[in-house]
Amino acid sequence: MPVAKRIAVDAMGGDRGPAEVARGVYEAALHSTSHFYLVGHPDVLQQELKKWHNRPKNIEIVPASEVIEMTDQPAVAFRKKPDASVVIAARMVHEGQADALVTIGNTGAAMAVGLLTLGRIKGIDRPAIATPLPSLTGGTVILLDAGATVDCDPNNLYEFALMGSAYAEHVLGVTKPRVALLSNGEEMNKGNTLVKRTHQLLLSASQMEAPFEFVGNVEGRDLFKGQADVVICDGFTGNVLLKTAEGVAEMVLSLIKQELGRHIWMRPLLAPFLPAMRRLRTRIDYAERGGAPLLGVNGICIIGHGRSTYYAVANACRAAEKAVEHNIVEVIRSRVCKAPLMPPAT
Template sequence: MRIAVDAMGGDFAPDAIVEGVVMATKELPSDVTIVLVGRQRVIEDLLQKYKYAGSGVEIVHAEDVVEMGEHPTRALSQKPNSSIGVGFKLLRDKAVDVFCSAGNTGAMHVGALFSIKAIEGVMRPAIAGFVPQLSGGFAVMVDIGANADCKPEMLLQFGEIGSIYAQYTFGIDQPRVALLNIGEEEQKGSLLAQAAYQLLKNSPKINFVGNMEGGDLFRDKADVIVTDGFTGNILFKMGESVYELNRDLGLKHEFTDKTNYESVGGSPIVGVNGNVIIAHGISSPLAIKNMISLAKRQVESDAYTKIAQALS
């Protein structure tokens, strides 16, 4: 397995990225290689700084960097030799099995659409987030930011591809799919939510369990939580704030530790022809290490192929 990581993407890149990669190599099996994409001399110096002397890391040189504030489409077209551009070329050419970055989220999303492209039949690829549950596992929330405005048919598809992802990545048989709404009753919510409810209810492809309110986010009511990217992004980031709030108040609990963004480390783009993981721009070395662990699990699950087969 070959896991490509953008060494130059993120607020604390390249130091935090390379340090996280070195941390990850201590836990990865010998058949996994991490391919660091970025400025070779800089990466070599950092590998030396963090005393890496193994053989599980390769470097692919990329001179340019897509900065966090750059326009995604313009940056990718003007900087084909950026670490994100080169990373997607490696993924497109199947030289790596997955590409991960804590860099410009828009550029990662656009790069995925232009390089490996959406799976045939997918209206809009989405970003999936992992919501910790009191039972100990995680629920998959789709979408958490890629599609602020959605049609009912898109929410139906989020439920379908999210269900396949949860089934193969987490080994959940018949994942429970819920629609995020302002009440549990069928007739509640916006026109979008009401129309999506009927589509989800009548889909033979999923195990739909009805509406779910925001207050039940962590209470194991569903394995897949369906919502538009606008609502999902707000709620997901609110959930992540639980860790920081507790930390600031001097409180600590095993569950709230899981709401820390570092605990999973990244979010996959689902609905594209390949494995793409997006990490927080503020990613720490620990977050990068855990992102790599997620990437390995996603490659092993082959979820994107299962989604393609289901939609063919």
């Protein structure tokens, strides 16, 4: 029998409060053999757990007296709140009491705590958040970095390519993942200085038996067409891109509502389309794909969207279980060891 995975969940983060997180963990625990630690204010969490008639035995409360708020400065919060729920959860992973950390709190804080508590994998200079995105072909595209490292050099991006392809191969089951570089044009002479230099570096790497296939530049427009399995960019651009995609999808859906709601007589006609609209929402909803792993840190750390519903929290827990199952930290460590060492790009 396999050993039960142990998932430490920061129960105090997220825009919807601890009740939502607790419910998500409850849903995940019902269908799982993993053991879940719900880290946060014991009184608050005890009250949530009391609401359930059949409390699963694989949920345990771990007390934490402090909370890092969404408005807290990440690095300051880490120093000043050693008993914050996310810090305790990270410490459990570092000390081997848990196999993975899940948080939907302050992303900056999650990153700082993950990095400072768990440390980096040897050979990785900067971590990256690897966000799964839907593609029109029905598959998943991994975009990294989604905001962990806002100022990058070409070697950082090369490391992102190594980590992202390791994740796509081992967790998502893609053989020889295709890695693309996000740019403002497909041609290799397109891009800002960072992208042009990175393009050269990735070209050299792929001639030196890199464990991925470099397929060149990709534009934002083609990101969702499934031409690549992994798309790399600096964390600033990646974060702007993701939030723009979210904003546009929301805008289009809200314009559809406005347009279709224009005439009252139309409303009853809409009924047959509601399941289709729900499926649509599901297909573009970040919650479906759960949290994004913070790759490059020496431990498994899954970061969810601050607006996560219980459903998204449950999916983030599943992402954590998968990362543990496929031992993603070891996979990255061995990939970095074996990958061609690139000279600093010029």
